Amino acid sequence: DSGERDWMQLTPSTRLKSVNGFATVGIIPLASTTMTKQISWDHVLPEDVRNQLQRNDRVVAVAGQTLDRSMENWEGDIPDVEYGDRMFALRAEPVKLTFARPKNPEKPRPEGAEQFDVTLAPRPYRTLGLVMTIGPVVGVQKGSPAEAAGVQAGDVLQAINGEPVDDPLRLPERVAELGTQDITLQMLRGEGEAKETVEVTLKPRKSHHQSRMRGHGDRVALEPLGLAYDIGFTVKDVVAGSPAEKAGLEPGDTIEKLEFHAADEAKRVESATKIDSFWYGPEGKEVNLREELFTWFDIHQHMQDMLPDTEVKLFYTRGGKSETATLAAVDADAWFNPDRGLLFQVYDELHQVDSLVAAFPAAIERTKQELGRVAAMLKKLFTGKVSPKHLGGPIAIATVAGSEAAQGVPQLMMFLVFLSANLAILNFLPIPALDGGHLVFLLWEGITGKPADERVQGTLTLIGVTCLLGLILFVSLNDVGKLFFSS
Numbered sequence: 001d002s003g004e005r006d007w008m009q010l011t012p013s014t015r016l017k018s019v020n021g022f023a024t025v026g027i028i029p030l031a032s033t034t035m036t037k038q039i040s041w042d043h044v045l046p047e048d049v050r051n052q053l054q055r056n057d058r059v060v061a062v063a064g065q066t067l068d069r070s071m072e073n074w075e076g077d078i079p080d081v082e083y084g085d086r087m088f089a090l091r092a093e094p095v096k097l098t099f100a101r102p103k104n105p106e107k108p109r110p111e112g113a114e115q116f117d118v119t120l121a122p123r124p125y126r127t128l129g130l131v132m133t134i135g136p137v138v139g140v141q142k143g144s145p146a147e148a149a150g151v152q153a154g155d156v157l158q159a160i161n162g163e164p165v166d167d168p169l170r171l172p173e174r175v176a177e178l179g180t181q182d183i184t185l186q187m188l189r190g191e192g193e194a195k196e197t198v199e200v201t202l203k204p205r206k207s208h209h210q211s212r213m214r215g216h217g218d219r220v221a222l223e224p225l226g227l228a229y230d231i232g233f234t235v236k237d238v239v240a241g242s243p244a245e246k247a248g249l250e251p252g253d254t255i256e257k258l259e260f261h262a263a264d265e266a267k268r269v270e271s272a273t274k275i276d277s278f279w280y281g282p283e284g285k286e287v288n289l290r291e292e293l294f295t296w297f298d299i300h301q302h303m304q305d306m307l308p309d310t311e312v313k314l315f316y317t318r319g320g321k322s323e324t325a326t327l328a329a330v331d332a333d334a335w336f337n338p339d340r341g342l343l344f345q346v347y348d349e350l351h352q353v354d355s356l357v358a359a360f361p362a363a364i365e366r367t368k369q370e371l372g373r374v375a376a377m378l379k380k381l382f383t384g385k386v387s388p389k390h391l392g393g394p395i396a397i398a399t400v401a402g403s404e405a406a407q408g409v410p411q412l413m414m415f416l417v418f419l420s421a422n423l424a425i426l427n428f429l430p431i432p433a434l435d436g437g438h439l440v441f442l443l444w445e446g447i448t449g450k451p452a453d454e455r456v457q458g459t460l461t462l463i464g465v466t467c468l469l470g471l472i473l474f475v476s477l478n479d480v481g482k483l484f485f486s487s
Contacts, residue, residue, distance in 0.1 A: 016217045016293055032077035032347035033059035033067065043308055044341035045120075052118050053099070059342075060115070061098035062086040074350045075408075076102075076109045081208045084338065088176065088209035091336040095120050120340040124331035126303045128312065129242020130249065132296050134168035135230030137187075138219050144226020149202035151227055152189065158197070159186040168220060168231045169300055170335070175222050180204050183225070209338060218297045231296040233289055235316075247325035250318065257288050257315035258299065260306075263328060303329050304337055350410060366414070370421035378425065393475030395483060432457070432464030 012023035037055040039045070058076065060067055067082050087095065097120060100113035137155045140146050157165050161184050165171060175183070182203050189198045204224035219228040233255045238245045289295075303312075306329065313326045353359045380386040392400075397419065404415040428436040437460070445451045 018293070029346045029348070031080045031344040032073075033080050033083050034075075034077050034345045036343045036345050038343050040341045040343055041305055044123075044305060049118060049120065052116070053342075054101070057099045057101050058113070059083055059097050060100045063090060063096055064098075066098075073348065074352070077345065077347055079347045080344055084209045087340065088338040091338040092122055092334075094122060095340070120342075123337045123340050124333075125300075125335045125337050126306065126329040127239075127242070127300075127332045127335075128303075128327050128329055129239035129244035130235055130255075131167045131237040131239065132169075133232040133234045133236045134165050134171075135232045137227050137229045139228040141226035145202040145205055146222075146225045146227040149185075149200040150198075151185070151187070151200060151202075151225075155187040155189050155198065157185060157187055157229060160184070162186075166237075168229070169297070172220060172222055175204065175224055176207075176209060178204065180206060180224075185225075216298065217293050218295055218301065220297050233296060243327040243330055244325075247314075247327050249314070249316070249325060253316045253318050253323070255289065255296075255314055255316045256322075259313040259315070260310055261313070262307075263309045263311045304339070305341075366417060367421065370418045371425065373418070374421045374425045388474070389478060391475045391478055392482075393472065393479045395476070395479035431467065432460040432462075433468060434464065437461070437464055 010025045012025050014023050017023055035053055035055055035057045039050050039053050062083060067078060069078055072078050097118050098115055099118060100115050102109060102113045134157055137151060137153050140151050140153060182201055184201045187198045189196055207223040219230055221228045235249060235251050235253045237251055238249055311326050311328050313324060316323055353362055401415060405412045427434050430436045430440045441452050441457060
């Protein structure tokens with residue numbers, strides 16, 4: 001909020017590496033209030049609302065209150081931070097959004113833009129009616145109120161201000177509503193006979209509400225306190241009259257797997273691709289929560305965008321016996337999603353210099369960064385730290401180039417720098433048929449005083465060409481696989 005820059009040292013987590021093939025740091029880009037081409041998923045917003053909006057329309061006011069433009073970037077975009085806060089405060093009410101439509105969609109500056117209003121209805125959370133057990137605290141942020149109060153990883157929250165936790169999915173909302181007044185947490189600490197009840201009092205910090213926090217393996221964050229916790233797969237309670245109660249689920253049941261399919265059997269084949277788009281795999285695919293490292297928070301988040309005709313088949317255990325139940329999510333009572341379903345572009349900033357003299361060292365520095373980035377990735381590839389399935393070929397290059405070009409010439413130029421760095425380093429690898437291979441032959445000649453045998457050069461060059469053709473074929477098949485068969 002102060003506008004000051006700060007450096008942080010992060011250690012990448014390998015928790016999800018077995019699933020996605022790489023380490024993560026848990027950061028996602030900030031969104032803007034400017035619409036993407038998609039606007040929204042067709043089944044989330046009514047057609048008449050979607051038809052009023054188009055790409056580069058920009059939210060400039062919420063419920064008649066103009067959004068702060070002090071962080072406006074070079075295209076006129078603003079971060080969605082204030083928007084998210086206001087939508088959270090008004091989550092249970094119809095909200096009038098004021099949009100600005102640029103005169104030229106290709107140059108979406110706000111000057112002279114036409115303004116119009118769109119009203120969005122409240123959006124209840126979709127739920128199965130299951131209240132799961134809260135898991136342990138899995139992270140305490142450095143310098144946070146939680147750290148200052150002595151909260152530790154492994155602590156299990158039991159109550160806030162004397163009120164039981166109940167549904168752990170609703171805890172962030174409860175904490176946010178308390179504002180910055182002092183909060184007392186009751187927690188269980190330790191295991192077995194050493195387990196004890198700990199009580200701490202802390203003062204929440206001011207924080208912002210981010211409504212679209214999506215990511216595989218998400219934990220639940222209490223941002224005002226600076227801690228995150230897990231949610232277990234064991235049922236703590238079942239909401240009366242809910243799909244879960246009607247299906248016969250009971251407290252103590254443990255969810256092991258999930259399966260998603262269309263409710264209407266006649267539509268299952270035609271809906272398989274759509275379900276695949278909004279879930280983790282093809283229609284009818286079992287999702288093993290533990291093996292594939294999904295969290296119950298994942299399930300809850302993605303259920304909000306699930307197709308209306310999708311049913312959830314639960315595989316659970318009760319008293320050591322395996323059971324199944326098929327449920328359809330319903331709208332929750334008096335529990336509303338701040339996210340109304342609009343899809344916004346990423347918010348970014350442009351670092352711009354005002355002269356060629358200043359641009360030259362900046363260009364050298366960026367080129368060095370990209371060369372180092374490519375070299376580091378090659379090292380990880382050769383040491384097995386990154387899977388070859390992440391390599392892309394001509395189709396991937398064309399796709400990314402198109403995406404970058406859509407964001408403007410500066411972004412496309414940065415991509416071309418990265419592409420050039422790729423080609424430069426690959427060209428100097430010691431592979432015959434490339435410049436790096438020729439350098440090896442010249443080095444041999446310099447050491448021995450005579451050129452390498454022509455037959456040896458020819459054979460090695462042929463092997464090098466074969467390897468290069470094989471690599472091209474491999475990455476092209478990778479592209480085709482991702483394009484047509486990836487889930």
